[in-house]
Amino acid sequence: MAVRPLKLPLLICLSLLVAIASVVIGVSKADALQAMLKPNTPALGDTVSVWIATNQSSGIAPTVTSDRKIFPVFAMSPNRWRAFIPTTPLDRAGLRQVIVTGDGLSQTLAMQLGDREFPTQSIWLNDANGGLEPTDYEWDKVSAFKKLVTPQKFWKGAFVRPNDGEITTGYGVRRYYNGEFANDYYHRGVDYAGGYGSPVVAPAAGYVRLVGTVAQGFRLHGNTIGLDHGQGVASIFLHLSEIYVKEEDFVQAGQVIGAIGATGAATGPHLHWGLYVNGEAIDPVVWRYEGLE
Numbered sequence: 001m002a003v004r005p006l007k008l009p010l011l012i013c014l015s016l017l018v019a020i021a022s023v024v025i026g027v028s029k030a031d032a033l034q035a036m037l038k039p040n041t042p043a044l045g046d047t048v049s050v051w052i053a054t055n056q057s058s059g060i061a062p063t064v065t066s067d068r069k070i071f072p073v074f075a076m077s078p079n080r081w082r083a084f085i086p087t088t089p090l091d092r093a094g095l096r097q098v099i100v101t102g103d104g105l106s107q108t109l110a111m112q113l114g115d116r117e118f119p120t121q122s123i124w125l126n127d128a129n130g131g132l133e134p135t136d137y138e139w140d141k142v143s144a145f146k147k148l149v150t151p152q153k154f155w156k157g158a159f160v161r162p163n164d165g166e167i168t169t170g171y172g173v174r175r176y177y178n179g180e181f182a183n184d185y186y187h188r189g190v191d192y193a194g195g196y197g198s199p200v201v202a203p204a205a206g207y208v209r210l211v212g213t214v215a216q217g218f219r220l221h222g223n224t225i226g227l228d229h230g231q232g233v234a235s236i237f238l239h240l241s242e243i244y245v246k247e248e249d250f251v252q253a254g255q256v257i258g259a260i261g262a263t264g265a266a267t268g269p270h271l272h273w274g275l276y277v278n279g280e281a282i283d284p285v286v287w288r289y290e291g292l293e
């Protein structure tokens, strides 16, 4: 199930309606909609939680928009809601507005997105190692997986480490290719240098929604597993030697799902774990150590 962003004209209509409604209702219901951002001062790569309290009994979810995008909102308890706004190294640091509407009211929150320095790598490509592109089949399967937003929440608490190996390349590393800065590239995950064949475990519970193999055309990602943790949160595991699960299996946190390999575009055995929120690869560190609800 894919959720597509609403078109801008509709948003403007909605905003107008909300603005009119706010004037009509006046300030007497001003406390009917309360919203806050967590963390208060996010930096590039952080997942920003928008927590919303409403008084409505209709059960209709509030809406959250920012930067002309609309973000899925989920009920966490009666009249309590949460949305995730993913940020990445490709975002621009600075002030951004987050608009929350619900109960016929609207609230605008100021999100001050802090800058962050990421390490860089220099890669020198030649004809032998350059130009490895994903196949259409691979691209379509992975794109569809990253668009999944399912209403249930399958994860609970902090995510567990997916492999015992040491981290060789962290999240967000930027690259120069043949001396030129790659504006669209950042390392969309974390690399673990576990030994060949060492176990890869699910960092959190979820449904297996993607299994791709080199034999089927996964020439860039290699043997791949995609886990849907629910509510727009998903993990992808690349370059595997073995896959022990199949699509639609439900796995628990800590369950062995595959083994480290060097399939696809990998120079040696390692696990690439990417954690996606609403289709964007975010920094998993806070998910690993604090956990987000």
Ligand SMILES: [Zn+2]
Pocket (backbone or CB within 6 Å): 169, 187, 189, 190, 191, 271, 272, 273
């Ligand atoms: Zn990687």
